[in-house]
Amino acid sequence: MHNAPTMDTAPSSTRSPTLREDEVEVTAVRAQGAGGQNVNKVSSAIHLRFDIAASSLPEDIKARLLCLSDRRITSQGVVVLKAQTHRSQDMNRSEALARLQELIDSVASVPPERRATKPTRASQRRRVEGKRQRSEVKTLRGRVSD
Numbered sequence: 001m002h003n004a005p006t007m008d009t010a011p012s013s014t015r016s017p018t019l020r021e022d023e024v025e026v027t028a029v030r031a032q033g034a035g036g037q038n039v040n041k042v043s044s045a046i047h048l049r050f051d052i053a054a055s056s057l058p059e060d061i062k063a064r065l066l067c068l069s070d071r072r073i074t075s076q077g078v079v080v081l082k083a084q085t086h087r088s089q090d091m092n093r094s095e096a097l098a099r100l101q102e103l104i105d106s107v108a109s110v111p112p113e114r115r116a117t118k119p120t121r122a123s124q125r126r127r128v129e130g131k132r133q134r135s136e137v138k139t140l141r142g143r144v145s146d
Helices: 039-043 059-067 089-108 121-145
Strands: 024-029 045-051 078-083
Touching (some): 045 089, 078 089
Antiparallel strands (some): 024 045
């Protein structure tokens, strides 16, 4: 399953926090100029702004979001999403909110630390054998060029 009971992590990393409506600023954007066939799509475009630092997200998730290298996150720590694939503003708004929630979910789940594994004897043997063969080929090449 997705949530393993053996994971020993903080509660904020096992379940993703949900967004509060008052923390998300959504503005309807209208295109300027003459519209073509896409006039309905463009007129229902949505710009979503979400300030990471001012949100009620847990501090560890805020820090991970701010460190994330994503073009949707500005240098001031504001997530800016644009949605204009649907004809209605409500559908574009729900799509933008879903994308923002996916972004938060991606940093909320932290994989457990992996235990360092030692190489097996067979893999060590293969590595040494490969090194020996490469060195033999190099010495043969050196002799031919003399």
